[in-house]
Amino acid sequence: MGAACLGLGLSLAGCVEDDDGDTGGDDTFRERVIGVGYCPPELCGSNSDIGGAFSFDSRSVDANANMIFVTAITPEGDEAVIRVLRDRLELQVGDNPPLQNDEIVGSQLVFDHVEDGVATGERTIIHVDGFQLDAVETWSSPKAQYSTYTFTFRDSDEPEEDRKPLCAEYPWPDSFGLDNLDSTAGLLVQSESYDWYGRAIENVEDPFDWATLGCMGGAYAKKVLMGYDPHHPGTPGEEGKPDLQQNEVMMRMLTARYCEGENHTDPGTPLYWQNEWGWNNFDDTEVELEALWTPDGVACLNTPRLVDRAAVEADCGTLPTCDDFDAADYHMASYRVL
Template identity: 25%
Template sequence: MYKRTYHCVIAAALAFAAACDQGEPADAADDEVALRPYACPTWKCGFNSAEVNGRSIRELNLDGAANGDGVRIVGFLAPAGLLGNYRLEVEHDALVARNPSGQTLRGAQLIGATILVQGPGLLSLPVPITVLGYQEIDSWAEGAPKVPTYALLYPDLAALLGLRNVCSGNLLDTLASAATVIGGETYDLDDKTVNPGRSRWLTIACAGSAAAKMRLLGYGPQSSATTPAQRQATLKMVTADYCGGGESYTQNGTEVHWANAEGTVAPETFAELGELEAVWTEDGALCLGSPRIAGTLVDCGLPSCAGLSLDEGEWVTYAAEP
């Protein structure tokens, strides 16, 4: 059985399910490209990359090594009233905390827990990031378990109520401002590539980001049997990186339909499929038919998709019926 999905997503182009994209502007034959409007749900059109005080916490090291912005984890505090020297870990693409006695906190048990991070410089003070909410949402893949998500907030005197969400920057809807977690892997946003084998690193993937969509599509490195090549193909597809060099050819609000080789993701039964857009591999589009944004001109020579199918790639995408 396929899991039927309808997505309005940021940076579209994954499989046979329908989605709405957001990405870098595409080169188009005309200055104006008409896009049909869609109301994008929380996890389909997303928020900014996870940040604290303007510094990225999208990638964090569990052992305290600094990320590319110089931010590192300097401590972890269990929810109030719980003692026992808990340490933060990531298992099956979910946060857990474990103490030397073997006691483990996971899921809603982590509400109230605090991750202390610190930026570069001797005068930088630790900033507490609190797990304010927890929710499990449906995966977009047939047969996959629910996906854990976390509302993460930190103090900011200039923000509403003195708190700011690491993803959305406001408190108007804390659950909508949630993130999922990916363990043992990071992602190059410029090249749209996977950095596997980073066992003590975690990625905080805000709702609507390409990494969060990859996780929801059932391609988490710890929570699935997928390979780095399959996950990279997914990132290329989500971001419409046709040429494979990192340039995204999609815009927010662009509808696309997708399906994967495993058969766990397929279009809605009511979906109106247009022409085949592309067959996707870890190197980008194997071929290019009808781009998801009409009139798009790409900076590489790609063959026609005539005679090709999902058998040749990890994903296949179709433009929406005009």
């Protein structure tokens, strides 16, 4: 995990509402535009090649990156039961009231490394260093607020002073207006499970007890802040309430994972998108359709946003262009900047 968590400098993306509902760009893709409307390019117009997320099962069963969650330790040094309630951690010792919000700052989450199901004796410790209540709001409808956490980590044989940020520092451009948002912070979301590269963890029968820590610059946090969170109110799959498959579509689109192979993009690559509900981030930038997306990758692909088509097909095999596909049949379309 250590090597994967270092050296990330990813840009933030999201969506905000435009009063006049003007989408700009190619408005022939959908017959109607509702919900989000215009999103400033400095917030929305980029993607991430890494999911920037770490998931674990709070029942001490499993975690990604070949780890098993072992226990939580309170700031006082007591072992605690961990609970995840939507975007919050709670720690409880015996019959005492649970520790919440700022009370868990200073606590630790301990993970055993495993190989072929057997503990190797190595451990990684994630430290909770900071908490900010309702620190960031989604750029989509319906609006939702998320608390943020700041984490560091170390191997158990390393001294405290060698702790490293779980989420790398990213200098927000002044135009983002995010001076009060710590770029090393992360979101916590219950009931989803993704690895560091943005891939859904397989064989998770019941994700309720799983939790995902998503770094602010990674694709997972972008997905959540653009309204793709299973906890939004409403009926899954209907307007404004993405279901699990639609969440997976967004993750694949953000990371340019066109098939079951690699992610084919770099941090900050310009990207525009629109879903079947009219959520989009068009402005006056000239764009063209890149791909139509499914939970398994692309149904069709025109010119990829970054790499040559030959590189994608070397990974995925031959893919059709979108000439004979109807965008209205798909939840998500992505657009490349010309």
